[in-house]
Amino acid sequence: MGFEQLGVRLNDAGYKNWLKAGYCLLRVRDALHGYLDNEMKRFHRGLLSANPALRSGQRCRGACKPRGTQVSHFPRPVPACGQWRTEILRHHTNRAGQVHWGNCRPWLWPFQHWELAKAYMPRGQAKITRPDQCDAAALLNLINFCDHFSFIEQRAVREVIRHRNELMHSSEMKVSAQWMTHFHGSLDRLLLQLRHVPGIAAAAQEIQEILSVDWSVSIPGSDRVDGAQREGLEPERISHVETQLLRERLQELLLCTDGQAPPDPQVQ
Known part of the structure; x- marks a missing residue:
């Protein structure tokens, strides 16, 4: 399998940085899936236990279909959804x-914890049904905007959300060495806050290794060393990461085309 074009792209330091930063966010995302799934189950059970009204009264049969981000965009809900x-x-x-009510199917709130979680996420989650379908931005916004996670320093979360938005909205898909230094510092602060999360320690170690090595792919006929193989990441893996990031960026651009600006971690 040839990776000549990938090797050419990795000759651009800015693009290589873009891929590395994106890979770090993918590792954080993967480490958060199970933890946030369990925590939102706990949060959901806690709400049901503390508020009997959530367990009783008229059940919604799918009539409540809110749109937009304001309470006024959720008109006349049935009592249970209200x-x-x-x-x-x-x-x-x-x-x-802002709450992106259109993410949710309110009639499922009493039964499905992840429908509840989506109310704290950016727009674009309507078809999402599981945490492993969410990107890093969605999961970090959940931590930032749901007070179940208020024990985590929110500034550390917001800094990484901001860097992620800058990364995905880079017109040339390139970031500078200086940007990477700031991103690395923000990511370290977030990982410290998440050190109690199973899987974060392994992710943090891998992130440090990835940020410290030079990704390169040998090109036939050249004298370049296949750094991707010798320094911990196979060319196939780099190509897979690239595909995931390009898919995520395309989804982000489609949301922007539909009138959605990148989520502001200060206000959502």
Whole structure:
């Protein structure tokens, strides 16, 4: 299998940095999946236990289909959905922030914890049903905006969200060495906050290794060393990472084309 074109792209230091930073975010994402799934189950059970109104009353049969980000975009919900809406807002860390109600199917809030989680995420989650379908931005926004995670320093989370948005909206898909230095520092602070999460220690070690090596792929007829193989990452793996990041970036651009700006971690 030839990787000549990948090797050419990796000759560009800015693009190589873009890929490395994206790979780091993919590793954080993967490490968070199981943890956030379990935590949102706990959060969901806690709400049901603390508020009997969430377990009783008229059940919604799919009539509540909100759109937009304001409470006014969720008109006349049935009583059960109205109670859940109130609880979601009560546990939002920024009461003046936006809630992307269109992410959710409110009639499932009493039964599915991940439908509840999506209320704290950026737009574009309507078809998502599991945490392993979410990107890093969605998971980090959940941590940032749901007060169940208020024990985690939110500034550290917001810094990485900001860097992620800059990465995905880089017009040339390139970032500088200086940007990488700031990103590395922000990521280290976040990983320290998440050190209790199973899998984060292994992810942090791999991230440090990835950021410290030079990705390169040998090109037939050249004298370049196949650094990707000798320094810990196979060319096939780099190509797979590239594909994942390009797919995520395309999805981001489609949302922007549809009128959605990149999520602001301060206000969502």
